[in-house]
Amino acid sequence: MDQPRTPMVFKSPVIDQVGVVERAKRFTSRSIKSEAKMRGLEMVLSMIDLTTLEGMDTEGKVKQLCYKAQHLHDSIEGLPNVAAVCVYPNYVGLAKRSLAGSGIKVASVATAFPSGNSSLEIKLADVSMAVSEGADEIDMVISRGRFHRGDYNFVFDEIAAVKAACGEARLKTILETGELGTLDKVRLASDIAISAGADFIKTSTGKIQPAATMPVTLVMLEAIRDHFQKTGLMVGMKPAGGISKSKLALHYLIMVKETLGDDWLDPKWFRFGASSLANDVLMQIAKQQTGAYQAANYFAID
Amino acid sequence: MTRKNSKWDLSPAPEGTGHISLKEHYGVFINGEFQTPDHGNRFQSINPATGEVLAEITESSSQEVEQAVAAARAAYDGEWSKMGGRERGKYLYRLARMVQERSREFAVIESLDGGKPIRESRDVDVPLAAAHLFYYAGWADKLNYAFPNRIPRAIGVAGQVIPWNFPLLMAAWKIAPALATGNTVVLKPAETTSLTALKLAELIQEAGFPPGVVNIVTGHGDVGAAIVNHEDVDKVAFTGSTEVGKLIQKSIAGTNKRCTLELGGKAANIVFDDAAIDQAVEGIVNGIYFNQGHVCCAGSRLFVQESIHDELIEKLKHRMGTLIVGDPLDKNTDVGAINSQQQLSTIEQYIEVGKQEGAEFYQTDCDLPSDGFWCRPTLFTDVAQSNRIAQEEIFGPVLAVQTFRTVAEVIKKANNTPYGLSAGVWTDKGSKIFNMTSQMKAGVVWANTYNLFDPTSPFGGFKESGFGREGGLHGLSAYLDF
Numbered sequence: 001m002d003q004p005r006t007p008m009v010f011k012s013p014v015i016d017q018v019g020v021v022e023r024a025k026r027f028t029s030r031s032i033k034s035e036a037k038m039r040g041l042e043m044v045l046s047m048i049d050l051t052t053l054e055g056m057d058t059e060g061k062v063k064q065l066c067y068k069a070q071h072l073h074d075s076i077e078g079l080p081n082v083a084a085v086c087v088y089p090n091y092v093g094l095a096k097r098s099l100a101g102s103g104i105k106v107a108s109v110a111t112a113f114p115s116g117n118s119s120l121e122i123k124l125a126d127v128s129m130a131v132s133e134g135a136d137e138i139d140m141v142i143s144r145g146r147f148h149r150g151d152y153n154f155v156f157d158e159i160a161a162v163k164a165a166c167g168e169a170r171l172k173t174i175l176e177t178g179e180l181g182t183l184d185k186v187r188l189a190s191d192i193a194i195s196a197g198a199d200f201i202k203t204s205t206g207k208i209q210p211a212a213t214m215p216v217t218l219v220m221l222e223a224i225r226d227h228f229q230k231t232g233l234m235v236g237m238k239p240a241g242g243i244s245k246s247k248l249a250l251h252y253l254i255m256v257k258e259t260l261g262d263d264w265l266d267p268k269w270f271r272f273g274a275s276s277l278a279n280d281v282l283m284q285i286a287k288q289q290t291g292a293y294q295a296a297n298y299f300a301i302d
Numbered sequence: 303m304t305r306k307n308s309k310w311d312l313s314p315a316p317e318g319t320g321h322i323s324l325k326e327h328y329g330v331f332i333n334g335e336f337q338t339p340d341h342g343n344r345f346q347s348i349n350p351a352t353g354e355v356l357a358e359i360t361e362s363s364s365q366e367v368e369q370a371v372a373a374a375r376a377a378y379d380g381e382w383s384k385m386g387g388r389e390r391g392k393y394l395y396r397l398a399r400m401v402q403e404r405s406r407e408f409a410v411i412e413s414l415d416g417g418k419p420i421r422e423s424r425d426v427d428v429p430l431a432a433a434h435l436f437y438y439a440g441w442a443d444k445l446n447y448a449f450p451n452r453i454p455r456a457i458g459v460a461g462q463v464i465p466w467n468f469p470l471l472m473a474a475w476k477i478a479p480a481l482a483t484g485n486t487v488v489l490k491p492a493e494t495t496s497l498t499a500l501k502l503a504e505l506i507q508e509a510g511f512p513p514g515v516v517n518i519v520t521g522h523g524d525v526g527a528a529i530v531n532h533e534d535v536d537k538v539a540f541t542g543s544t545e546v547g548k549l550i551q552k553s554i555a556g557t558n559k560r561c562t563l564e565l566g567g568k569a570a571n572i573v574f575d576d577a578a579i580d581q582a583v584e585g586i587v588n589g590i591y592f593n594q595g596h597v598c599c600a601g602s603r604l605f606v607q608e609s610i611h612d613e614l615i616e617k618l619k620h621r622m623g624t625l626i627v628g629d630p631l632d633k634n635t636d637v638g639a640i641n642s643q644q645q646l647s648t649i650e651q652y653i654e655v656g657k658q659e660g661a662e663f664y665q666t667d668c669d670l671p672s673d674g675f676w677c678r679p680t681l682f683t684d685v686a687q688s689n690r691i692a693q694e695e696i697f698g699p700v701l702a703v704q705t706f707r708t709v710a711e712v713i714k715k716a717n718n719t720p721y722g723l724s725a726g727v728w729t730d731k732g733s734k735i736f737n738m739t740s741q742m743k744a745g746v747v748w749a750n751t752y753n754l755f756d757p758t759s760p761f762g763g764f765k766e767s768g769f770g771r772e773g774g775l776h777g778l779s780a781y782l783d784f
Contacts, residue, residue, distance in 0.1 A: 013578065013579055013580070014576065014577070014578045014730045015578050015580075015581070016577075016578035016581040016730075016750055018581075018750070018751070019578060019580075019581025019582075019584055019585065019750065019751070020580075020581060022584070023580075023581070023584050029421060029425070029633070030312065030633075030634055031312070031315035031633035031634055032312060032313075032315075033312075033313045033314070033315045034313045035313045036310065036311060036312045036313040037313070039310055040310065043310070222580050225620075229616065253310070257308075257310060257624075258624040262308050262309040262310065265309050265310055
C-alpha cells in the first residue's frame with residue numbers, strides 16, 4: 001500500500017436536536033409588521049422556485065406555469081418575478097423558450113430524480129441533457145442509500161462529478177433530509193455537498209415527508225455559515241416542500257437573516273421550493289395594500 | 303434598537319398598554335385591604351426604559367409592618383391554619399387561574415416596571431409564576447403523602463423579601479409554598495419593582511382569600527429589615543444579594559426563626575470541545591443575556607476548552623450581533639433596559655474594572671435609546687481566575703470568558719468561587735455530563751441547556767449562594783415543621 005498516510009481531518013460538528021428545535025422556535029417569535037412585512041413578502045416572492053414535478057406534467061402545464069411566473073398577479077403593480085421555474089429535463093427547452101427575456105431562471109431536476117437510484121453515467125447524461133437544453137440550474141439528488149451505508153466518498157465523488165457536468169449551470173444538491181433520520185446526518189450530508197462543490201444545498205424533493213422544516217433548515221444554514229467563515233465562499237440554501245404559508249416563509253427569512261446575514265437575503269442565495277406559497281404571499285400583499293383579504297378565487301392557480 | 307441600514311429592518315412591534323390599569327398611588331395591602339398610611343411617605347416607581355413615572359408607592363413605616371405582621375398572625379391563628387388542605391388548595395388554584403387570565407396585563411406591567419423584554423415577561427415570568435401557583439396548589443391537600451410517616455405542620459407567619467429581577471415570579475415562588483402549607487405571609491417586593499406584587503394583591507383580594515393571609519408592604523431595605531427582625535415572624539425567606547443575606551443571618555442569630563436564603567451567584571458555564579457548538583452558543587447567550595443578566599443563576603463565567611475557543615468566540619460575537627436591544631415592550635426586543643440607574647452604574651464600574659484588569663473587551667455596536675438605562679451585551683475574553691470580573695457578581699449583561707485544557711482543571715476553576723448556585727455543562731458525551739454534575743458544587747447544574755426552570759425542580763445554592771430550596775418537595779419542606 002503506497003497510499004500516503006494522512007490524519008483524518010474531516011469531522012462534522014455534532015448537533016443537539018433539542019437545542020436546534022428551541023432556536024428554530026425562537027425565530028417564529030419575531031413579530032414582522034407593516035413595512036417589514038411588505039418588504040419581506042416581496043422578497044419571498046422573488047425567491048420562489050415555481051415548481052411542477054409531476055408524472056402527469058404536459059407541455060401545456062409547463063407553459064401555464066411559465067406564464068404565471070411572469071404574471072403573478074397583474075392587478076398589483078410592481079410585483080417582482082419569481083426566481084425560477086423548476087421542471088423535469090424534458091421540459092427545459094420549452095420552459096427556456098417560454099421564459100425568454102424575463103430574467104427568470106430555468107431549473108431542472110436531474111440525476112434520476114427523485115430516488116437517485118441509477119448509475120453515474122445515466123445521471124450525468126440526465127444532467128447533460130438538461131444543461132444542453134439551456135437549464136440555468138440543476139437540482140440533483142444525493143444517493144441516500146450509499147450515504148446510509150457510510151459510503152461518504154461515493155456521495156462526495158458523485159456530487160463532484162455532477163458539478164463538473166453542470167458547466168455554467170448552478171448546482172443545487174438535494175439531501176432529502178426526510179430520509180436522513182437525524183440532524184447529525186443532515187449536517188454531515190450538508191458538509192459533504194458543500195465541500196464537493198454544490199452551489200446550493202436543498203432540503204427535499206417534495207416527494208417525501210417530512211420535507212423542509214425549520215430545524216433541518218437551520219442545521220443546513222449553520223453548515224453554510226461555517227463554510228463561509230472558513231473559506232469566505234458563499235453557498236445558497238433552498239428549503240423545499242411544506243412551506244405554503246407566508247407567515248412561515250417570513251420566519252424562514254428571519255432565520256436566514258439571523259444565521260447568515262443580509263447578504264443571503266437575495267434570490268441568488270436563498271430560494272423557496274414551493275408551488276402554492278406564491279398565491280398565499282400574493283393574498284397577503286393584496287391585504288397589506290387594500291386592507292382586506294380577497295377570496296382565493298381572485299388568484300390564479302397555475 | 304435594530305441596527306440601521308440593514309437590508310431588512312424589522313418594523314416596531316410594540317405590545318399595547320391600553321389594556322392595563324395602574325393606580326397613581328398604591329397603598330399597602332394589609333388584612334385584605336389596601337391602606338394609605340397617614341404619614342404620606344411615598345416614592346416613585348419609574349419605567350427604566352424611559353424614566354417616566356409609573357406610580358407612587360408607599361414607603362411603609364414600622365407601624366405598617368407591625369400591622370401587617372399582626373394581620374398575618376391573626377389570620378394564621380384564625381381560620382387559615384385550621385382550614386383543610388383542599389380548601390387552601392382551592393384558593394391557590396383560583397389565584398393561579400386569575401394570573402393566567404390576566405397574564406397579558408401582568409406581562410406588560412412587568413416589562414414597564416422592570417425593563418425586561420415583553421418576550422420574556424410574556425413567555426417566561428408570568429407563565430412560570432402561574433405554574434408555581436398551580437404546582438403548590440396541588441400539594442396543599444397531599445402534604446401527608448409528600449412526607450410519608452411524618453406529620454407536617456405549618457410554621458406560622460412567613461416574612462418574605464424578594465428582589466427586583468423577577469418581581470412577580472419571585473412573589474409566586476414565595477407565596478405559593480407558604481400558603482399551600484398553611485402559613486400566612488408578609489411580603490415585601492423590591493422598591494424598584496413593586497407593581498406586579500401589588501397587582502397580585504388585587505387578585506388575592508378578588509379571589510376572596512381570608513383577610514391577612516397575604517400582606518404586602520412596600521418600601522426600601524429598612525422595611526425588609528423590620529419584617530425579618532419582627533419577633534412574631536416565624537420564618538424568613540429572602541432572595542437577593544449575599545451581602546444582605548449575611549446581614550439577615552446575623553440579625554436572626556439566636557432567635558428560633560427558620561430561614562431560607564437564595565443569594566448571589568457567579569455560575570460557571572463550561573463548554574467542552576465535543577459540544578454541539580452552535581447550540582452551546584445559544585445556551586451561552588440565554589445564560590448571560592437573558593433578563594439583561596439580572597439573574598442570580600446567570601452563566602456569567604464561561605469556560606471554553608482551548609481548542610474551540612476562537613471558533614466559539616467568533617460564533618458568539620455573531621450571535622450577539624443579532625440581539626435586539628431596546629424598547630422592552632417591543633415584541634422583537636431580546637435585551638431590555640437595565641433595572642435602575644444604580645444597577646447601571648454598578649455594571650459600568652465592573653466594565654471599567656475588566657478593562658483595567660487587562661481583559662479583552664467586546665461590545666455589540668447596536669444603537670441604544672437616548673433615555674433610560676441601557677447596557678450593550680458585553681464580552682470579556684482573556685480573563686484570569688484572579689480578575690474581579692471573574693470573581694464578583696456583576697448582575698448585568700457581562701460575560702467573562704476563560705479557557706481550560708482538562709476536565710480536572712475546569713472543575714477546580716469552576717468550584718473556585720464563594721458562590722455555588724448554578725452551573726452549565728456542554729458536551730455530547732453523557733458520561734462526561736454525569737462526571738461533571740457530580741463534582742460541581744452548585745445547586746443547579748444544567749446540561750446542554752441553561753436557565754430552564756420548572757416548579758417541580760428544587761432551586762437553591764451551595765456555599766454563599768444561600769441555603770434551603772425553592773420549588774419541588776424541597777420547597778414545601780422549607781415551610782413545614784415535622
